[in-house]
Every structure is written in C-alpha cells, then in structure tokens.
Amino acid sequence: MGFLDIRNVTKSYGSVKVLHQVDIEVEEGEFLVLVGPSGCGKSTLLNMIAGLEGITSGDIAIKGRVVNGVHPSKRNIAMVFQSYALYPNMTVGQNMTFGLEMHGVPKAEREKALADVARLLQIENLLDRKPGQLSGGQRQRVAMGRALVRDPDVFLFDEPLSNLDAKLRVDMRTEIKKLHEKLKTTIVYVTHDQIEAMTLSTRIAVMYRGYVQQLGTPREIYDAPANVYVATFMGSPAMNVLPARVTMRDGVPHAEIAVRDGANRFLKFSQANMAAWEGREILLGIRPEAITDPDGADRNSRNIVALTNRIGVTEPAGADTYVTMELGGKDIVARMRADANVAPGADFEFAVNMDKAVAFDPETEDRIAP
Amino acid sequence: MAQAAREPDFRTRLQEWIPKLVLSPSVAAMVVFVYGFIAFTVYLSFSDSRMLPSYDLVGFGNYAKLWGLSAWWTAIVNLGIFASLYIVTCTAIGLVLAIFLDQKIRGEGMLRPIYLYPMALSFIVTGTAWKWIMDPGIGIENSMHLWGWTSFEFDWIKDRNMAIYTVVIAAVWQTSGFVMAMFLAGLRGIDNEILKAAQIDGASSWSLYRRIVIPLLRPAFLSAFVILAHLAVKSYDLIVALTGGGPGRATELPATFMYSYTFTRNSMGIGAASAVIMLMTIAAIMTPYLYAELKEKT
Amino acid sequence: MAPAQQDTAVHTGRIARTFIYVVLLVFALFYLLPFFVMLVNSLKPLSEITDGNMMALPRAWTLEPWRQAWSSAQIGVQPTGLKPYFVNSLLMVVPAVAITTVLGALNGYVLTKWTFPGHRIIFGLLLFTCFIPFQIVLIPMATVLGKLGLAGSIPGLILVHCVYGIGFSTLYYRNYYAAFPTELVRAAMIDGAGFFRIFFRIMLPVSGPITVVSVIWLFTNIWNDFLFGASFGGQSQPMTVALNNLVQSSTGVKEYNVHFAGAILAALPTLVVYIVAGRYFVRGLMAGSVKG
Secondary structure, three states: OOOEEEEEEEEEEOOEEEEEEEEEEEOOOOEEEEEOOOOOOHHHHHHHHHOOOOOOEEEEEEOOEEOOOOOHHHOOEEEEOOOOOOOOOOOHHHHHHHHHHHOOOOHHHHHHHHHHHHHHHOOHHHOOOOHHHOOHHHHHHHHHHHHHHOOOOEEEEEOOOOOOOHHHHHHHHHHHHHHHHHHOOEEEEEEOOHHHHHHHOOEEEEEEOOEEEEEEOHHHHHHOOOEHHHHHHOOOOOOEEEEEEEEEEOOEEEEEEOOOOOOOEEEEOOOHHHHHHOOOEEEEEEOHHHEEOHHHOOOOOOOEEEEEEEOOEEEEOOOEEEEEEEEOOEEEEEEEEOOOOOOOOOEEEEEEEHHHOEEEOOOOOEEEEO | OOOHHHOOOHHHHHHHHHHHHHHHHHHHHHHHHHHHHHHHHHHHHOEOOOOOOOOOEOOOHHHHHHHHOHHHHHHHHHHHHHHHHHHHHHHHHHHHHHHHHOOOOOOHHHHHHHHHHHHHOOHHHHHHHHHHHOOOOOOHHHHHHHOOOOOOOOOHHHOOOOHHHHHHHHHHHHHHHHHHHHHHHHHHOOOHHHHHHHHHOOOOHHHHHHHHHHHHOHHHHHHHHHHHHHHHHHOOHHHHHHOOOOOOOOOOOHHHHHHHHHHHOOOHHHHHHHHHHHHHHHHHHHHHHHHHHHHHOO | OOOOOOOOOOOOOHHHHHHHHHHHHHHHHHHHHHHHHHHHHHOOOHHHHHOOOOOOOOOOOOOHHHHHHHHHOOEOOEOOOOHHHHHHHHHHHHHHHHHHHHHHHHHHHHHHHOOOOOHHHHHHHHHHHOOOOOHHHHHHHHHHHHHHOOOOOHHHHHHHHHHHHHHHHHHHHHHHHHOOOHHHHHHHHHHOOOHHHHHHHHHHHHOHHHHHHHHHHHHHHHHHOOHHHHHHOOOOOOHHHHHHHHHHOOOOOOOHHHHHHHHHHHHHHHHHHHHHHHHHHHHHHHHHHOOO
C-alpha cells in the first residue's frame, strides 16, 4: 500500500466519463507528475485528491485512510494553484497562516511556522505586503509558502508555473526541484508541459482522454513510450513516427522505409524479436537526437545505421541545428550538431542510432519493441 | 472507519446544504411574489373580478372586452407612437452624443455628468418640471412671447393630438444620456487597431463610422433597444406626473389604463388582462435577450 | 467607464470640430434647462412666475417656497409640507437597500462559487424579475399585503421593494463574483474555511466597488419609485407620491414655485448620491444592462 493510493478511480459528469479506472500508488517522498493536454483529466484527478470534486467510483486513500467523503480541509493536504489564489485582502503573512488559523493552531505556533517557511523561501521581507504588490515570481513563492506552512501529508500543484514568463519558469522549476530534494515531501504535480514533467518528477503519469496512458519514471517514459501518443507527446521536437515494413536481410530484421526516389531505405533493428513481425507494417519511432550527422552519433550505441537522404529545411537553433526531411512519406526531424555541414536540398549521410528506435503496432499504436 | 469515509462527512454535507439554505429565502420570495403573483393575475384575467378578486372563471371574456374598448386601443396606439419615437430618438441622440464625445473633447468630464444626471431623477420630478416648462401659460411659450417672438406657439401639452409627443420629449430628456453612456462604453471597447487599420485602408471619418464602428456597436444597440423598450412598456409615473393621461385620454398608456380599470373603475378582470398583455409584450422582448446573454456566459 | 485618454485614431477638421462642440453644448443646455428652471423658479415669489418670465432670474430672491414645500404646503388634506413624506421615504429606503444588498451578495456568492444543478435557471428566473411590468403583481400584492396586515405601512413597502430589488442586487454581485477567481475559494476550502467564513474573510473584503454600485442603484430605484408607493403607501406615502399630490392638487392657486422647490427636494437625495458617486452610478447602470 502506498502513501497516497488512487485505486480504480473513475469520474463521470452525467453520462460523460472523464476519467477511466485510474490506478496509481504514490510512495512517501515521491514526486508524481500528471502530464497531458488540456481536457485529459489531470486536473480533475488532482481536484479529486484534494476533495474539491467528488469521486464517481473507486477510492482515494492517504496514509491508508480512505478519504473519498472527507472534506478538503480534513485531508491534511495543501494545494498550489495556477493563479496562486492568494487572498487579495490579506498580507502575505496572513495568507500563509490563514489555513493554520482556520485549523485552530495557536498564534505562537503559527508565527513560528511562518518564520521558518519564510526563511526557507527567502520571502521574509515580503510578509507585510499585499499580493497585489508582488511580482509573478514572488506570488508563486508565497503560494508555495502557504502550502509549506501547513506541513501537509501531500502537496498538490496545479500547473503552478504556467503563469510565469519563460525565464522565471525555468528558475522556479529548479527551485521546486531543490525544495523537494531538501524536504522529501510527497508531491502530486499537474502540468501540460512535458519538460516540467521530465525534469521534476520521480514518476510521470501521461494522461490522455481520461486514461493514464503510461505510468513510469521519466527515463522509462522517454525511452520506452507505451504507445504512439506518449511517444509523440513527450520530447521536443516530438519523436518521428513513420510507417515501415519489417524485412529480413541476412537473417536480421530491418525496417524498410519507402522514400520518394523509389530506392527504399533499410534500417537494421537492434531488437531480434522484431523478426516476429516479418513482412508486416509497423510504425517506427525515432527521436530527433537519434538521427545525427555521423560525427555526432552516440559512441555507446551498438547499432548506428547510415542513411542517405535529401535535406529539406535546416533550422539553426544555436546549440543544435534541426534538419527537416522527408522519409516514409512523413516530414521528419533530425538533430545535428550546430556546426554540422548541412545545406538545404543537398544529399547527406545521416547516422541513425537504432538502439533508440521504437516500434509500434500500427493497429493498436502500442509499443511492440523494445 | 475506512468504510465510513466513503460517504461525505458531516462537514462536507453541511457545506453542501448551507448555500441552498442561504439562497432559499430569495427563491421563495421570487416564487411567491413574482411567479406566483403572475399566475394569480393571469387567473384573475380569466375571472369576473370587479372591485375585489373573484374566482369565477369567464374564459376569454375579459380579453374580448378589453380589445373591444376604445380606451385600450387608444392606449395601445399611444404606446406604439410613444415607444417607437422614444426608442428611435433616444438611440439617435445617444449615438450622436457618444460619437461626438469620443472625439477627444475638452471638458468631456464636465459634459458627461450633465448628460447623465436626469437618469438619477424620479419620473415624477421629470414630469413636474416638464409639465410647467411646456405649459403655454407660464412656460416656454410665455417666455418666447415676453422675449418678443409673439407668434411662437408651443401648446402641445394641451393639444389632444400633440400631447403624446410631450411625453416623448420628457422621456427622451430623462434617458438619452444613459443611452449615450452605453454607446460610449461600446465605443471605448472597440479595439483601436481596427480603427487605425481602417484609416490606413483609406476610410474617411464618415465611412469609418458607418462601415466599421456602428456595426461593431451592435451589442450596444441591442442592449439599448431592450432597455428602452421595456421602459416604454412600463411607463407610468411620467404620464401621471406630466399629463395625468390627458388631455382627455390623449396620453393614456397601457400602464395607466391598467391602473385606472383595476383600482378606480372596478374592472379588475379587465385590468388583469391588460397587465398580462403588458407582461407578454415585455417577455417577448426580454426572454430571447436574456437567454442569449446567459448562454454566452457559460 | 474608460478614461478619455484614448488614442482615437479618428482625426477631425476644424469646421467639424466646431460643429461637434456646438452640438454637445446645445445638448448640455437641453439637459440643464429643466433643472435651471426648477431652481430659479423655486427662489422666486409666485407672482414673478405667473406674471413674469420663467427663464428669468428672480428679481426678489426668496427661500419661502422651499420652507413651504418642506413644512407647510398642503399635501392631500393636511398642510404638513413634504417633510413627513421625506422621512417616510428614508425609513423605507434604508432598510430595503440594506436587506436587498445583503441578500443579493449572498445570492451572487452562492450562484457563482457554490453552484449546483439548476443554478443557471434560478438566476435566469431572478433576472427576469428585474424587467417585469409591476402592473402584473399589483392586484395580488394588494391582496397579500392586506392579509399580512402590512397594507399602507412602511414595512409593507420595504417588503415590496426587497422582493423586486433582489433580482438587481443578485445580478450585480453575481457578475462581480463570477470574475472573482474560484481558485481562491478552493484554496480557502482547503485551508479549512467554511461557507460563511469564506464569504466574510475572502469575498466581502473585496466587494467594496460592487456594493457601492448595488447600493446606489437600489437607493435610486426605491427612492424614485412611484407605483408601489401610490398603490400600497396608504398612510405612509413616500416622497414621490407626496410630490405628485402637491403638484396635482386641484384646489387653490397653483404655487409653481413651491412645486419646483418640492421637486428639487424629492430629487435631492438621488442627485447628491449621483454627484458623490456618479462614476459608480454609471458603472452600475451599465452592469445592469449591457451584460446580463
């Protein structure tokens, strides 16, 4: 039994089912990120953990206690909202201690908890200000401080960084990560930003259309996505997914890819079990960073395959240069070193790291290899 | 314990009930005093009530009688004249003033309150003021004569054929400033970049307003129409104070008709029927508008 | 209303601008004229009105019409002046506004932050009550007030105005609270605050602007009401009804100067409110009309 158990939880509004059979066990000290596009049900799930929305069926338990019908204030949770939800009429200090006050904590204790958290977050100088006088980043800190003061069992974060500008978002991300490593609190964090999910989490639940598509560590999700949806949602630029046919050459399975010039390309699989798919169509997934210029290829890979193809567009992005080209009837993206010698319209020999390639069943879109 | 927690706890259930309890007095008052009363009046309109409510139904008799009364027809015709002139004039004046005020006018801060203050007054005050201003004996006509324009005539308020227009003048005076404010808010809400784009496209001021701005004010036009139309149908106080429905019956409106038939002529059934027709008129204007407004808000 | 400092992209020529100013000023005179007439003639002896020019300033300034209107003019059968009726109006307006505003605030809070299935229908029905012609409720109201023993009394008028004012105050607060982030309410819920605590600690402290709007609107409407006052006022008639009785009385000489003084007296409270808080007044009118 986990610290926070989500068991077979579903949610329906009338006849519309917005969450299907969600099953997640969160261990103490874990940082679980629920990630997915808007409308995937991630915020609904978070609100159900908080008690802000009812549970249609299934159970949610915190520390072994089923909390389905328990009022939000009695679940010993704290929540950081997207808009921060700071009470505009109260000072920062009053905002942070409001929850303790409502729970009947004596004033002296409140002051002490406030002082501790303010020091931790370095917002001591803001305590007498009103939220309206704070910058976005400061408000964010106060919102986290308000949650920390309560010293809850579980922290819930609802897209806490999405109202910040790009630079601040990265800083605050690091800050949250540091805080988690220091305090070892249990966190459930909702975001639509897959980079936030990758960088912050100990585990990720990728959600789509009310289903948990995959639950795993960031590495598992990235390297072995459960299906095409997860594969393309996580990672930027997105994973290239192109149709291919499995062909045996010299007794080894290859992916045969159609190219416009008629000369099909063959990419050798690293996984021997792909032989079972001989003669059948699959979807081949290759991340942009697995298609590089030969000098930039991963030296630890056992299976680098050369692939000659015509360059479409090049997009220098500073650290890397992205190359777009047509392969298997799709536009695919390759990620080259910044100084790779690539010119639009030229033929180029790419190095494809097939160790990192993923194959999907074209019918179910589920992963079949690795 | 774990089992019990699956049901909402006491606090959660209490918190679900309190809001409904808080809302219930207002809902009860609304159900009884508005919709219950409407039902009651509708019932009376089908009864033979005269001085006091009676519960004997007479079918559509009151409605038939009502539409046979020349006084009711007078009221309806008057309402038609009054409402259309009132709505058109208020809208025109309001629109012109708003557009003019929007030209970076010096002293806008002075002019706006001057245009608007009549809205703060009671129709009784408005009626009293205009009653004597338009009185030929002491009002404008008299002033003009004293200033030497002896052929000047302005005795509409005593003239059966013209009196209804004096009601329009007073009502326009009272509400056109408010319509101006509605249009001004609409104008200020228009994205300036649209106007700049139109000017770069070579639109003159005139065509800019005619082709771009006024069409963009559609919502303000609609709101103004709805507000003015419902005020027109409800007009009662102004008539009482300004003309008392006279001379003769020249300025009777449905609202004054209803009052006199119900409370002074002992024809409560007919009065109720006229009230039902007034309600239906307003409902026909308001319901689609409110429905659209509420739907937009979801 | 938006401030005037907007970079309107429209430019106008000199002749056009002159024309615009002339039109604006003419209308300003049109709106000011009745008030000017009321004021000037309330400070004249009656003879200057009947024998003189209504547009002229007084030759002999006098406050006598004001004194008469206030304390000795014949209203109906009693020479009481408007004073007792002014008091009636105040006694009616203050509690009616207070009750209606409080209920409207709570209703708006429930209808935005504690919604339940059907809340939209309830709001729609409440909103419609703002626009009904009151003729439709006159007969049953007279009957019910009679049965309750409230006919012709101030409490009766307070009840009537509360019932038909709630729609407006609910509309104002609902629209205001709808823009208030629901996340704040949820945060407070998690912090352990209940329905009333959230209302008093979180919502009410930020409700100042809309409370001003609601109070002004209700005050103006209720003070200016004539129909209910005339129908149910009985012995406790409000100012508007008394003014009308004064002006319409068919006996004796028409004391125009007293009528004008009385009219200004009847208009004074709402005018003062308008001058003090005019900006909010406009905002209130708009909130009540443009957005449902």
